[in-house]
Amino acid sequence: MKIGVLALQGAVAEHVRMIEQAGAEGVVIKKVEQLQEIDGIIIPGGESTTIGKLMHTYGFIDELRQFAAAGKGIFGTCAGLIVLATEIAGQTQPHLGLMDMKVQRNAFGRQRESFEADLQVKDLDHTVRAVFIRAPLILEVSDQVEIVSEFEGQIVAARQGKLLAASFHPELTDDIGMHRYFVDMLNDK
Known part of the structure; x- marks a missing residue:
């Protein structure tokens, strides 16, 4: 299985490393033609408007x-989550508009309010270490969206079919849990 990482911004090499540790082949994606070669793609963090x-x-x-x-x-992490959402609080236009959820940019504060936490993730038998950097928050989801993880009662990861979104940066730890979750999700044809 080949999983791409959209190489427009963000921690591309770190995601590729995690994909490979999770048992799939990681591919750096710079051109649309490459999408035909892969089974899934990660949209990494960065700045959602720029992405x-x-x-x-x-x-x-x-x-x-x-x-x-x-x-x-498609797995969107941090800004990638914002890119997937159908609604962004305070903005008129979504980016891809694929995942039926409303999100808020920078919901956990600015850079200096960044933090790490251990999260329970649905269907994983261990907690996942999560790094929150200017992280967005999932404010609302439709009944088509499954909540995968919460932090202090707030939604920080969700899934809709083959779409996965996380408010945090799973690639900035040594924990491959979320990448393994995505690989397993894609194997569930």
Whole structure:
């Protein structure tokens, strides 16, 4: 199985390393043509507005919508979660608009309020170490979306079919739990 990491911004090499530790082949994705070669893709963190603009510039918006419509998986981490959402609090336009949830940017504060926490994740038998850096929050989900993890009663990870979203950066720890979760999710044809 091949899983790509969208290389427009964020911790690309770290995600590739985690994908490979989770048992799949990691591929750096810089061109839309490469989407045909992979089974799933991770949209890493960074700054969601910038990622959205770069996705438009390089033609990824429609291609990723088609990718998801074809039943392939997308995992958005931190800003990638925002990119997946159908609604962003305080903004009129979503980016991909694929995952039926409302999110809030920088919900946990600015850079200096960054923190780490151990989270319970549905269907994992161990806690996952999560790094929250200017993290977004999932405010609301439809009944099509399954809540995967919460932190202090707030939704920080969710799944809708082959779409997975996390408020945090799983790639900045040594814990491959979330990447293994995504690989297993894609294997569940």
